[in-house]
Amino acid sequence: MSTRFASLGNLVKKQDLILNAVCLLFAAAFVVMALSNVRRAGNFFSIDSLFFTLVSLMLAGIFMIIPLMWAYETGLLRNLFAAEGDDAVGEAVPVHFEGTTKLFLSILGFLLLLTVIEVFLAYIQVPLALMLTILIGLSLIKAALILAYFMHLRYERMSLVYTLIPMLVICICLLFIFFPDSFRIFNLRNYR
């Protein structure tokens, strides 16, 4: 892995900086575009608005690739997200199971807390669109917690994470391309 990224790092530092700055600028611009669209759109859940927002966010994501790769290379990302055991590649006997009862209990506590928050949202009858957004957000956090601690992904090699998660994320994101259609079909239905 490292050799491959090293070959990318042949760029002069200054160029790196400029490139990253430009990319970040573009990414930021697209995020601003998406946000302003969200703000301005009267009805956020219309095809046009969704389409525009999604496309802007996707483009922002694409522009983030280079800065992220740079961050990875310079070790910024590694320090932030990598598992504790990951640096110890050369260890003779890799530690395979980590975590204490206390840790798992606190994770369980978190999951229960999030579930209670979700149920509470249902109790106070939050408007549907907001409710959906919050629920999906909370569910993703819960899923991440389960994946990371219960399913132990945090203590595996990062390469496993890199292999599994993008596959899933790409496919699920792709499935969301269906949605402009569902909104349209709603409008085109001839028998109600």
Add this chain to the structure above:
Amino acid sequence: MTTHAHTAERLTADDWSGGTFPYHIGHKKLGMWLFIVSDALTFSALLIGYSYVRVSSDQWATPFAFSPSILFSTSMTLCLLASSFTMVMAVAASARRDRRKARRWIGATMLGGLTFLALHIYEWLHLIEEGLRPFGLAQGSAFAKEWTERWPQASPLFGATFFAITGLHMFHVLTGVIYLGYIALRIRRKTHEDVEISGLYWHFVDLVWMFVFPLIYLLSVDFHPAVH
């Protein structure tokens, strides 16, 4: 042969040049992870299909009363979460090579799973008795009448999505319980990895429920309930 492989291992500059496990996990665990990815996509497709038909309908029935329906399903969620915790404890015990404890914790997990199944089946039977069907509503029941009054334009797909998605999930829970039972029975012959893999599957089932529960139940809450 073992020392030989170890020599090669030490000489290997990077994990990917053969003769070793690149992720430092065995076949079965990698296989289970891949299966989980693929199964997650089956559920995603179903949940997205559900969202699709819901969005493209004029009206979607939101029949679940906060009390008791949602509280009931919340207790089901708690069952699953608790069983996930006991499963982690089982894996931890197995990592310490404490098989007796591991078996007990697996037993507790199965108990959680079975409670979930029992509650779920009770809920299904209750709903069917009231008049909810995969194809819509049982004709002529008081429930159907009330439902039609409340949601005159409602898509009949409520029952279809509900039974299809929770049914498939229930099938997974059932398989999981059987699988765990098999592991618990033969725990003396199973490696730590085997226990861990069964744990992966169990947590995955839990993870799916973390999406099914909000999308199917919490987004169908109603203050003026039709389902009691």
Add this chain to the structure above:
Amino acid sequence: MGRALGVLIWLLTIGSVWLFVNGRWWLPPYISEHGPAYDRQFMITIIVVGLSFAAAQIGLGWAVWRYGARGNRGERAVYSHGNNRLEIIWTAITALIFITLGLMGQRVWAQLHLNEAPAGSTKVHVVAQQFQWNFHYPGADKNFGRTDPNLVKDAELNFVGLDEQDANAKDDQVVTTLAVPVGRPVELTLESKDVTHDLFVPELRYKQDVVPGMAIKMHFTLTKEGRFELACAELCGQLHYKMKSYLIALPANVYDELVAMPQAQFQGRITQLIKEYPLGIRQGAATTAALR
């Protein structure tokens, strides 16, 4: 053996190209306003495709002809693992050509699909059912009568479920032939009674699926008079291949007269028109401008 294979690849290439250029079989003549743009894009694409096809096959044939082993086991091939510069050059060139072509290919689509039909278009409802096309005209009042699937009675020829009680329905006509005016924008609303069908008139350069549960709109403007075959292009069951009708492109004044007629007369007139118009573009018809 190598030479024979090389020659065969060349012969097959020549044969394939000949089939495309001999002119005996090609797109039918167009009758719609977007037809010329469509045909131009089609020609450009076919030329690019044809050139790439021929170049690749000739190159393949040449390599096979030239680089056969001569039975001398001692001789060796050139030892090379590739050439990155070459790789980058041809990737860039193909990417440029393909993406340009792809972007060019959106024009007609955008015109037909992203634009709404112009105001005042002639409107016809198309109701497809298994193995029959029904065309529902609004009549003199230009308002469509109410339809309801519960009222459908094929035996009483009420194929589209027209509600006779509705005031707007009084002058509506339903026939199994599509008549539209030349020179005016036409907007069809496609609906299906049962399964997915697809409205296809080759000369129109337009196909559109008729999806049950949806009222899909399509619009176009005709430039030539004549009668054309209208087919179903999406598998709809046993007699899919027999689901045929006609598109009759009429001068605007003839069309106006036609839609003013009540159902019975309308039907007779259509039958008469089918006889009057031989298949294909009507020769010697007045120019489009005069018909407006």
Add this chain to the structure above:
Amino acid sequence: MEEATTPIEPSAAATEVGAAGTDAHAEAAAAHAPHGHHGPPTGFIRKYIFSIDHKVIGIQYLLLAIFAAFTGMFMSVLMRLNLTWPGHKWTILETIFPLGAPGGVMTPEFYLSLVTMHGTMMVFFVLTTAPQGGFGNYFLPIQVGAEDMAFPVLNMLSFWVTLVGLLVLISAIFVEGSTIVGNTDFVNNFLGGGGTGTLGPIGGWTGYPPLSALGKVAGPGQGAGATLWITSIAIFCIASLLGALNFITTLLNMRTRGMSLMRMPLTCWSWFTTAILALLAFPVLLAAGVLLLLDRHAGTSFFIPGGLVFNDVVQAHKGGSPILWQHLFWFFGHPEVYIAILPGMGATSHILSTFARKPVFGYRAMVFAMFAIGLLGFFVWGHHMFISGMDPRTSIAFSVLTLSIGVPSAIKTFNWLGTLWGAKIRFTVPMMFAIGFVSLFVAGGITGLVLGQTSLDLFIHDGYFVLAHFHLVMGVAAIFGMFAGVYFWFPKMFGRMMSERLGQLHFWPTFIGVYCIFVPMHIMGIVGMPRRYASFQEYDFLRPLDPLVLLVTIAAIVTAAAQFIFLFNFIWSIFKGKRASGNPWEATTLEWVTPTTPPPHDNFGGHLPTVYRGPYEFAVPDAPEDYVMQTTPDAGEGNVAAAGAGQGSGQGVQGSSGNGHNGQH
């Protein structure tokens, strides 16, 4: 299904649990230990029927695919007969299909059921099964230097599940007509079919609802046959999923020492990419299939909208959308196209290089192109739905992405030509088929530029142009890849050579024949001929095509006949062919270093080979032969290693393995 993913391994059970369980390195060693998995089976049934040996399973898959291919081919010939001579009485047909061809004249529904069965059979049980399940199973473990697949039992299970899928599919032909099954009550009550006098499902292999979702009310061919058809596909999905995760695990975890990713043969890369596609695409189809079955039998309406009227009766269904099925189906369907073609590309690259006696041109570019095709394959399913009523704006994105798939495809073509340039080609039969593959891939693939454009699709969608395009590229080209594979690997699989002369006799008519069948079909598409028509007699604008229709039919019959030469050659050579040596083609990869031919039960006789170089080292200057095996140690430092059974050499190899030889230029 769960138990299946964790087969009990005696070796694992025997190992001390705690230590080995927490130490992947030790387990790696265990996996590579001789006879680590299972001893050679004894007894006919364990050895040849319910075998867990990947080689036997590979051959089983291959035989299944050959059977399905000939069945599918027979159906296509029947279709051509009906199209060319409509209404002609084929007395023999009446004897075979009393319901499908009463009086010897094919009914339109029989024609459509042939269309459906031909499509399903070919796409699932030939194009997906043979290259992946067949060759992949046999050669992936050998080429990466493993003793078996990662999950041998699961592997056996995938084959048997596939076989069940095939049997269910075939039975779909017979249940619909009551006179054949006889037991009408069963058909009527249990499967929802009935004696409608037709044969098989008629929804096409894409099975668009509502036609396929409503049951008998939608007309003949939508009863029990359609149920069995969708069941068969669901079963096949499960089998493919199990197979795919087995392939990925084997390839990632079981490569032998020195077999870094960039030293794998391109065939392995293609099977790997294909397996990833299968792993991600089939679950979506499985979900769609389950929903369709629910629509058919539980009365739900996921894919059925409201207001449908059949024979004046308004259907009870309401609320669904046919477009949802199309999305789910094509989300699987487009990657499926690449599942069919990628292994062919891999085999072609492999064989071209071997017989050109020259390294593959741009190995790295080939790998990246393959991955790019696989990845882009997930982004473009919408191009099957341009005119389906889908959102026209998304079409534009799909269209541009579709055309961009042309770029990696072009890279592959250029690299194949680059491989041939300056070569010393040996014109063996596998090489001829590999060259044929390149030619057909170009011919079929390039028309994707026409079809991928939204505007042009307005006219040619659902017509013969599409038919010609995908038959050439994913049908015939893929099958040429398989033929190349069969002729190439036959000596290794059966220890005998296939007859070169018969092979040549098979190649020439097949190659000319497929051009004569499918190039004219493009022309038919341009004139406007729609697909899935049981007869063209109704339409005047199709009349001028009659000579072409006749030409295609004659070519089809000749080509089909030529396949029997292959069948004869295949069977005859198994028993009577010339004995093959261990490495008859002087190839370099690991399958040619097995101690015996066919390989022994554990492939390498207990000593897994160590790999020292990339897969295609032909024409290396200063080497004694014009090919250098992957297992030949490097000159100098390697000599010591060879004697020391790989211990010392490991260092030399690993030291130089960082980038492999491929980054040289």
